[in-house]
């Protein structure tokens with residue numbers, strides 16, 4: 164099994180490096196690299212990201228302070244612990260002002276050093292979680308359980324668990340709302356990488372021109388708006404998994420770069436010259452038929468074959484209605500959060516079994532949510548279930564704005580109608596629409612999804 168954390172030891176005293184390497188390598192969780200002076204350290208750092216660097220202050224050629232500055236600038240998520248030769252408080256404080264996490268004086272006490280590294284790793288995890296939250300809006304509380312006992316689901320879960328250990332690239336296919344993202348989580352959580360980042364990149368919500376730099380990062384000055392260096396998500400995901408959602412939407416411009424990365428594990432930041440190598444498990448998802456995309460000349464065939472080494476297909480809900488009762492119970496429990504559970508009347512269940520669920524499990528979850536609110540006592544009856552409304556919503560004919568005196572609709576409803584109108588006016592061009600609405604394309608994307616606004620298939 165791969166070791167979990169990457170540590171770089173930099174010191175010009177060979178004996179210190181040797182001893183540290185021995186002690187850290189003994190613990191299975193650390194993969195240790197070494198460098199004997201500052202210049203060598205930078206060379207190593209240019210080819211691979213590290214979680215923690217143990218850095219001597221005084222070294223020939225390039226001092227620890229210089230290396231520290233380089234790391235803060237180029238690898239902001241790498242944590243630096245300084246090694247000071249004697250308790251030179253002044254230098255130590257100076258390095259902390261420059262962004263070192265802590266310092267340990269030599270000769271070090273083993274337990275103390277290990278505890279400092281542990282704390283550093285915890286801090287790093289938190290920093291990365293925060294960074295990822297920017298990308299994972301509204302995702303807290305994502306359920307981690309894949310509910311279902313139909314043969315298709317049972318075999319799907321078994322496959323997911325079986326392949327979790329390997330680094331094989333997996334593609335998850337299935338219509339909207341079937342749980343593709345959930346399966347990607349499942350694979351990550353069942354893998355030896357579960358304590359490392361799970362990074363989601365939504366390829367459809369990031370404008371074409373930005374996707375490459377979101378994925379691979381960019382150097383300062385790489386393009387007009389690149390005021391500062393930015394780490395790519397592949398670097399952030401190092402050691403963990405990268406989930407490429409809506410991968411069919413990657414533009415032909417970025418496809419070759421992704422292909423190269425998948426083939427070699429190497430990438431370059433935009434405007435950068437060094438090839439960096441990371442260890443990332445790739446899972447992708449799409450609700451497009453990528454074979455058709457290939458035929459239409461929109462998707463590279465070689466990239467498709469890289470992505471679908473292992474394929475997991477999630478069938479639509481209407482093909483596995485035997486899962487409905489269990490799913491309903493699961494969502495009821497989730498909505499009631501420990502309060503007395505509501506039940507479904509036989510008739511209500513019957514209505515739901517008859518329905519086709521075009522929006523799949525996501526739609527089911529919304530319907531249950533609505534039914535819980537509408538029902539008065541602990542029995543949900545057929546009249547509490549609004550399937551027709553949701554079916555109509557999917558045809559989506561925006562109502563005119565409410566005239567004075569008409570029923571007041573909720574702000575959310577209003578927002579939905581407004582977005583639908585703006586999209587139509589702009590011929591469903593998302594960048595134009597988001598500009599018009601004064602929101603980012605990503606926000607627009609998330610709102611379209613949240614309100615389940617139907618847009619014509621994009622090409």
Ligand SMILES: Nc1ncnc2c1ncn2[C@@H]1O[C@H](COP(=O)(O)OP(=O)(O)OP(=O)(O)O)[C@@H](O)[C@H]1O
Pocket residue numbers: 305306308309310311337338339340341342343344345346450493524525528
């Ligand atoms: N089998 C399941 N058990 C429990 N929850 C599920 C299941 N399938 C889907 N869900 C829930 O339904 C919602 C939609 O799932 P998810 O976002 O993974 O779908 P998706 O396939 O990625 O959809 P889209 O193509 O629209 O992005 C989520 O809240 C998810 O937790």
Ligand SMILES: [Mg+2]
Pocket residue numbers: 343344408
């Ligand atoms: Mg999804």
